[in-house]
Amino acid sequence: MRKNIFIILSAFFIVTSIANCKKEPPKLDMFPELGGDFTLTDQDGKNFNLKDLRGKAVILFFGYTNCPDVCPITLAKIGAAYKKLGDSADGVKTLFITLDPERDNSQKIKKYLSYFSYGPIGLTGRLEDIVKVTGLFKVLFVKRLTGNTNGYLFDHSTAAFLIDTKGRVRHLFGQNDRADTMATVIKVLLKQG
Template sequence: MLMVILAGFLIGALGGAAALVLSEGTPGKTVTTTGKALVGGPFTLIGEGGRTVTDGDFRGRHMLVFFGFTHCPDICPAELQVMAASLGELGDKAKDVVPIFITLDPERDTPEVVANYVKNFGPEFVGLTGSPEAIAEAAKAYRVAYSKFTPEGAGKTSNYSIDHTALVYLMGPDGEFITHIPYGTQAAKMADTLRRYL
């Protein structure tokens, strides 16, 4: 939950800074900015059946990417349900979007575990895992912060949890970042966002 709050503050701060920059200058003049968001990038991970999956496998379709872990008690399943519902609202256009879940817990989330987990949200979902190094690299590319901790009274060290950024990333058919969708966004609003870019 802490990561969700921190992500909200970060997004707000970036938006405020952008607004400040755009509001300065000559009154009555329109300011145009250009640039590329440094979010997303190449990844090489492991999918169902142990096959290697790269970001390039999804070229030509939009990617809807969420990072989490299968032992997550609330945020992850709730967000994946919203993703599934938003795709359901798109009708035929949903075929142009591939929903991708990338685990932040490769220690417990094997390819089989992740594949079985994402099937709960729909057959179109792709679940990915990999080595800790590959997961860390993908998370860094998407600016996802995460940390492992053991709750008080959890007992065994295998009962750990993971704090993580809870954003959904919409990537274009070329693999480039389009926008992010904050945690807590309703399915109808997420579907509206997707329609805008499809």
């Protein structure tokens, strides 16, 4: 009998411990080795500087318009995060920097991004300027010939950088992060300013 009570109490203790064990809140960090201001050309052919977005939270993602899977999915996931943010989404801007300036000129990027309802800003430029920006964010990309009608593709870093209102990288979203996780982290950042 005493043994049974002990088992029941232990089980109760384990269950309540699990219930009380709250999920860790998303963490914001400082990444002094990542980021910095840069100038590239936006989808309207105008100069764009990251400084232009001071006061906004920024999601920065590198990709290319001929990307079949990861890039459109990441852009779509960011869109889903915007929907979860509701009115707070006004304080967030998304930047899509092409890794393929050879094919992705301003017009092409504009056409491509018009598909995504939340109005991401597309950036292109000379390859050497883009390489400088990838260097700032330690983004790797390798062009690979495919031999198919697509010509070539890129192996590339898939992290999306969350930048605060002062232009500092505060979080890196990975491929496995879901839209609701992204929205939660962005909300924390917006609260902190």
